[in-house]
Amino acid sequence: MAENKFNTPQIREYPVIPALEKEATLHLAPFKSKEEFQSSLGYPGELVDNWQEKALDKMGDLLKKYRSLRVYLDSCMQCGACTDKCHYYLGTKDPNNMPVGRQNLMRSVYRRYFTLPGKYFPKLVGAQDLTKEVLDEWYSYYHQCSQCRRCAVFCPIGIDTAEISMAAREVMDSIGVGQKYCNEIIGKVHKIGNNLGLPEPALEDTLEGLEEDVVDEVGIDVKFPLDQKGADVLLVTPSADFFAEPHVDGLIGYAKVFHQAGISWTLSSHASEAANFGMFIGSYENMRKLALRIREAALELNVKRIVFGECGHAWRVAYSFLNTLAGPFDFLDSRYPVPQHICEVTNDLIDKKVLNFDKSANDDMTLTYHDSCNVARASNMGGIMGGQFSIPRKIIKAAANNYFDMDEETIKEKTYCCGGGGGLLTDDLIELRVKGALPRMEALKQVVDEKGVTHMAAICAICKSQFSKVFQYYGLELDQIVSLHQLVGNALIMNKKEV
Numbered sequence: 051m052a053e054n055k056f057n058t059p060q061i062r063e064y065p066v067i068p069a070l071e072k073e074a075t076l077h078l079a080p081f082k083s084k085e086e087f088q089s090s091l092g093y094p095g096e097l098v099d100n101w102q103e104k105a106l107d108k109m110g111d112l113l114k115k116y117r118s119l120r121v122y123l124d125s126c127m128q129c130g131a132c133t134d135k136c137h138y139y140l141g142t143k144d145p146n147n148m149p150v151g152r153q154n155l156m157r158s159v160y161r162r163y164f165t166l167p168g169k170y171f172p173k174l175v176g177a178q179d180l181t182k183e184v185l186d187e188w189y190s191y192y193h194q195c196s197q198c199r200r201c202a203v204f205c206p207i208g209i210d211t212a213e214i215s216m217a218a219r220e221v222m223d224s225i226g227v228g229q230k231y232c233n234e235i236i237g238k239v240h241k242i243g244n245n246l247g248l249p250e251p252a253l254e255d256t257l258e259g260l261e262e263d264v265v266d267e268v269g270i271d272v273k274f275p276l277d278q279k280g281a282d283v284l285l286v287t288p289s290a291d292f293f294a295e296p297h298v299d300g301l302i303g304y305a306k307v308f309h310q311a312g313i314s315w316t317l318s319s320h321a322s323e324a325a326n327f328g329m330f331i332g333s334y335e336n337m338r339k340l341a342l343r344i345r346e347a348a349l350e351l352n353v354k355r356i357v358f359g360e361c362g363h364a365w366r367v368a369y370s371f372l373n374t375l376a377g378p379f380d381f382l383d384s385r386y387p388v389p390q391h392i393c394e395v396t397n398d399l400i401d402k403k404v405l406n407f408d409k410s411a412n413d414d415m416t417l418t419y420h421d422s423c424n425v426a427r428a429s430n431m432g433g434i435m436g437g438q439f440s441i442p443r444k445i446i447k448a449a450a451n452n453y454f455d456m457d458e459e460t461i462k463e464k465t466y467c468c469g470g471g472g473g474l475l476t477d478d479l480i481e482l483r484v485k486g487a488l489p490r491m492e493a494l495k496q497v498v499d500e501k502g503v504t505h506m507a508a509i510c511a512i513c514k515s516q517f518s519k520v521f522q523y524y525g526l527e528l529d530q531i532v533s534l535h536q537l538v539g540n541a542l543i544m545n546k547k548e549v
């Protein structure tokens with residue numbers, strides 16, 4: 051582990067609201083995007099000369115386009131119910147990481163330029179000019195929000211700070227101040243098809259290697275098809291699934307499920323990425339362009355269904371927006387929802403008794419489950435109330451004997467972010483990521499100590515990557531995070547000896 055230039059927060063037995071430390075994380079700002087990546091996304095390469103005028107124009111556009119933004123900026127009562135609900139505030143103690151503090155950074159500018167009292171009596175209504183100093187604060191603190199929406203669950207009027215963060219990032223991109231991590235990744239997907247910039251031959255090699263691994267493990271010729279025309283299912287999955295632990299074990303699990311159920315499926319080299327970072331930067335245009343790749347691949351491969359792998363925000367984009375962004379999908383089999391989550395597919399096959407498990411295969415683990423924010427608070431599964439909570443748990447319990455939930459206040463709709471969502475999963479923000487993980491680490495440590503939990507399962511590529519990194523800061527091992535379909539793959543009874 052690299053030497054810390056910061057202190058990892060102490061795990062507390064009884065979490066309390068921390069005392070404020072003003073500007074504790076003002077210094078934490080991600081690297082800025084280079085000119086080439088800015089321009090490939092249609093943004094200016096660097097801060098434009100008349101940036102203030104342009105930023106206010108953009109803000110005005112967004113206020114017209116998204117009525118919710120104006121409502122959120124107008125209606126906060128400053129009641130304080132959200133103040134201690136953000137993991138970044140709890141981990142950093144910075145008041146600007148309180149959701150209301152974060153909102154006020156934009157609200158003060160909104161009041162100054164878009165409301166009458168703010169124009170004439172700025173000091174009386176907490177309005178401030180959009181100066182370079184304010185812009186720098188925006189850059190820091192709107193990149194210290196993982197857009198997890200936990201605060202919105204507790205706000206009595208449902209103000210969604212995530213939408214304010216997205217709008218702020220969109221304004222900043224429009225004047226040439228974009229974030230390196232997100233914008234480079236979006237550029238790679240536009241150009242190559244996935245976040246990793248993994249070209250088709252490398253992907254083909256990787257999949258062949260996985261086929262060999264599975265034959266060695268179970269003696270069955272489980273296929274990992276690529277660009278297979280006429281397959282029933284197009285699987286769109288995060289590119290992390292192609293190579294990194296524990297993600298790849300999840301991909302092996304999906305392949306075993308399809309094989310055992312006799313469902314023909316394929317990956318696509320054109321749409322070899324489920325992630326859609328367009329959402330993180332608040333850009334509908336980029337989000338749409340990325341989503342269209344999936345439609346093009348489905349048409350090209352003539353599939354009947356589209357299924358998403360384990361990726362939290364990708365499922366949010368798919369569940370909430372895929373039909374609007376890239377629909378209609380009337381060329382797919384109307385007996386299946388568009389899109390479907392891999393957990394819905396597996397759950398359905400369990401209900402139909404197509405899949406059977408030897409749970410003892412996971413007896414070396416005592417499990418808990420981390421609800422990923424975007425799945426928990428911005429999507430559903432199975433078309434049933436709370437399906438996004440019950441279905442993953444049901445699958446884990448079908449595949450493993452030992453399971454305990456973490457504290458009720460930290461799971462399901464109240465789940466804490468892993469600390470790396472919303473486009474913050476970058477090493478230049480490691481201090482923020484470690485500190486923001488504190489509330490989840492505290493809840494996890496509690497079940498580790500009290501219930502003997504050894505592993506945490508998740509269905510989000512960002513969560514899995516984030517935990518693999520930050521566990522070590524809290525005295526846990528990186529392999530204590532597992533993919534949900536890794537458990538499925540371990541325990542699935544595969545009854546056809548084919549090799």
Ligand code: SF4
Nearest residue numbers: 136195196198199201
């Ligand atoms: S959306 Fe999440 S990260 Fe952003 S302010 Fe709210 S609780 Fe914090």
Ligand code: SF4
Nearest residue numbers: 126127129130132205
């Ligand atoms: S809970 Fe809602 S109304 Fe209250 S301070 Fe927070 S955002 Fe404003």
